[in-house]
Amino acid sequence: MERYLVRGAGKLSGILPVHGAKNAALPILAASLLCDGCELHNCPRLSDVDAACHILNHLGCSTRWQNETLLIGAGDSRDCSIPDHLMREMRSSIVFLGAMLAKYRQAKLTFPGGCELGPRPIDLHLSSLRKMGVCFEQQGDALYCSVPKELHGASIDLPFPSVGATENIMLAASLAKGDTVIRNAAREPEISDLAGFLNAAGGCVHMEKDGTVRIHGVEKLQHCTYSVIPDRIVGITYLCCAAITGGRITICNTEPNHMRAVFPIFEEMGCRLSIGSHEVSLQAPERLKAARSITTMPYPGFPTDALAPIMALSMVARGTSIFTENIFQNRYKQAWELCRMGAEIRTEGRIAVVRGVEHLHPASVICTDLRGGAALVIAALVTEGVTTIGEIRHIERGYENLPAVLNQAGACITVE
Numbered sequence: 564m565e566r567y568l569v570r571g572a573g574k575l576s577g578i579l580p581v582h583g584a585k586n587a588a589l590p591i592l593a594a595s596l597l598c599d600g601c602e603l604h605n606c607p608r609l610s611d612v613d614a615a616c617h618i619l620n621h622l623g624c625s626t627r628w629q630n631e632t633l634l635i636g637a638g639d640s641r642d643c644s645i646p647d648h649l650m651r652e653m654r655s656s657i658v659f660l661g662a663m664l665a666k667y668r669q670a671k672l673t674f675p676g677g678c679e680l681g682p683r684p685i686d687l688h689l690s691s692l693r694k695m696g697v698c699f700e701q702q703g704d705a706l707y708c709s710v711p712k713e714l715h716g717a718s719i720d721l722p723f724p725s726v727g728a729t730e731n732i733m734l735a736a737s738l739a740k741g742d743t744v745i746r747n748a749a750r751e752p753e754i755s756d757l758a759g760f761l762n763a764a765g766g767c768v769h770m771e772k773d774g775t776v777r778i779h780g781v782e783k784l785q786h787c788t789y790s791v792i793p794d795r796i797v798g799i800t801y802l803c804c805a806a807i808t809g810g811r812i813t814i815c816n817t818e819p820n821h822m823r824a825v826f827p828i829f830e831e832m833g834c835r836l837s838i839g840s841h842e843v844s845l846q847a848p849e850r851l852k853a854a855r856s857i858t859t860m861p862y863p864g865f866p867t868d869a870l871a872p873i874m875a876l877s878m879v880a881r882g883t884s885i886f887t888e889n890i891f892q893n894r895y896k897q898a899w900e901l902c903r904m905g906a907e908i909r910t911e912g913r914i915a916v917v918r919g920v921e922h923l924h925p926a927s928v929i930c931t932d933l934r935g936g937a938a939l940v941i942a943a944l945v946t947e948g949v950t951t952i953g954e955i956r957h958i959e960r961g962y963e964n965l966p967a968v969l970n971q972a973g974a975c976i977t978v979e
Contacts, residue, residue, distance in 0.1 A: 567952040567966060569943035570975040571925075574810035574847075577972035581798045581817040582963045583607040583791035587753040589615050589655040590730045591760045591791065593662040595635045596622060597738060597784045598764045603633040604790040611960045614652035618645055618659055637786075644671035647704070653960070657685055657727060660708065661734030664697055668710040687728035691719045695735055695743070716741035716780060724749040724774065724861045730757060736778040737766045745776040751862040752821045756792045763787040795821040796868045796934070797962060798843065803872040803941050804969060806834050806847040807879060812972055813844040824865045828854045828873060832880060853882030853919055859889050871897055871934040875941035878906040880919040888913045897935025900928040904942055904950065925950040930957040937962065944974060 583605035592615040595601050606612060608628075616626040616633075623640025626633065643663060650656045650673045663670035674685075689699055692708075694717035700707040716739050719732060729749040734757075736743035748754065748770075758768040758776070764787040767779035798817045805812040806829060819838045826836055833848040854877065859867040867890035877884040878901060888894040895910045902908055903926040907918040925948035930936030936958040943950035955978075958965060966976035 564953065565955055565978055567940065567955055568977045568979060569940060569946070569950045569952060571944060571946045571948065572973055572975040574808045575805045575944070575969070575972040575974060576811050578813045578815055579801050579968055579972060580815050581793045581801070584753060584756070584794035584797075585609055585611055585961045586655075586726075586751070586794075586796075587756040588612055588791050589653070590658045590734070590753065590757045591789070592616070592619065592635070593658045593730075594734055594737070594757060594760055594764070595619065596624060596638060596659070596662045597666055597734070598635075598637065599784070599786040600637045601635050601764065601786060602788040603635065604631070604788070605793070606633040606791050607794065607963045609960060609963055610956065611653045611655065614649070614656070617652070618649050618656065621645065621649060622663075643667040643669045645673075647673040650674065655727070657688065658730050658734070660688065661692070661731035664692065664708060664710065664714060664735045665738040668714060670708040672706055673704045674706070685727070687721060687723065687725045688731045691717075691721070691728055691732050692735060694719055695732075695739055697735075714739040716743040716778070718744045719746065721745065721747045723747075726751055726754065729754055729776065733757060733761065733768065733776065733778060736780060737761050737768070737784065738782070739780040741780055743778045743780070745778075746774070748774050748776040749861065750774050752792055752795065752818070760787070760789045763789050792821070793817045794961075796866065798822055799825050799869045800872050800937050800941070800962070801968075802829065802843065802845045803876055804944060804974070805845050805972070806832065806851060807876050807941055808944050809847045809849050810973070811844070811846045813842055815842040817841060817843060819843050824863055825869050825873070828857060828865070831855075832876060851876055851880040851919075853877055853880040853884045853917075855882070856885050856887075858887040859894075861890070867891060867894060868934050870894055871938040872941055874908075874915065874917060875901070875938040877917040877919060878908070878942060879921070879923060879945060882919055884917045884919075886915040886917065888915070896931040897938050900931065900935070900939060901942060903928055904946060906942070922947065924948065927951040928953070930954040933957050933961045940965065940969075940976070
């Protein structure tokens with residue numbers, strides 16, 4: 564198993580491009596099942612993207628890279644199931660449910676794998692799809708899905724703006740008969756990107772400012788060319804790497820508006836930001852100040868995926884920070900590994916209290932999940948020695964060539 568060796572190397576500086584968004588690419592890849600092929604630009608080369616391509620291959624679609632573009636050929640498989648070993652490769656595999664129902668009117672799959680961030684019920688997915696004419700039967704860990712009559716539009720009010728449920732409804736509704744209205748839909752930029760892809764392929768999706776999504780079902784989707792939005796969490800992670808080292812970097816090829824909820828936190832911690840149309844520059848102080856209270860919320864609130872990277876900053880900031888996690892139950896799994904590096908973190912339920920210390924020390928730690936792994940890398944950048952980070956497969960799910968990118972800015976990370 565490969566691991567990172569991270570040596571504290573002083574202040575980071577430079578210009579770092581941000582790659583395409585994992586959380587936008589995955590539902591778009593599921594949507595490609597409905598098209599006569601597509602060309603995806605700015606699609607990140609990640610293990611989760613590989614997992615989605617494996618599912619597409621199983622369902623009869625061809626996938627190949629041509630330089631930085633992912634080419635997907637139309638599928639003609641009659642296999643309406645996804646094997647358990649493919650479902651377990653990533654959390655977002657459940658998003659293929661809506662696409663399979665739209666294309667085949669039936670599906671068989673098991674429950675998804677990926678990071679263990681607590682219970683991930685798909686009740687909202689199933690109850691919403693039932694309103695569209697889908698029937699479900701669970702046998703063991705297998706879910707059998709069918710459309711006895713027709714897949715039709717429906718009026719759906721989500722009790723919580725679930726990203727996954729919104730995506731599955733949009734995918735199923737894109738080829739359903741009639742109109743579908745989703746109220747209290749998720750508003751994340753990745754949802755807008757899925758709508759953009761569906762419309763580029765001939766779909767009819769309209770997103771309203773109040774969180775309502777309207778989809779008019781069409782008969783089929785065409786071949787299209789589309790570019791995935793930049794990854795806002797990757798951009799935030801790069802900014803955290805500069806902030807913790809007292810450095811200065813510019814992230815480019817990004818969309819600053821997607822990261823607005825995090826900018827006040829950087830500023831509260833003493834960082835100076837310069838925001839352009841597609842770039843953000845950060846100048847960090849010699850030592851950060853603690854951000855007193857951080858609470859995760861659905862978009863446009865503070866993103867849950869940014870909690871662990873910001874927590875890494877709080878470990879060495881002057882003062883105490885209190886984190887409240889409202890999305891996942893197990894978002895603090897990385898806390899014990901961070902404490903091995905000298906952090907002072909106390910957790911209870913959805914609350915974490917972090918008291919900043921002056922120095923961290925190197926340790927041998929293990930990634931527990933994707934964003935927790937990123938937090939370990941961020942913290943290791945300021946240890947006085949070499950930190951060994953294992954289980955880096957979690958990091959590779961969402962960050963493309965992270966060591967090489969950070970080394971360009973002055974980090975010292977080797978892979979062995």
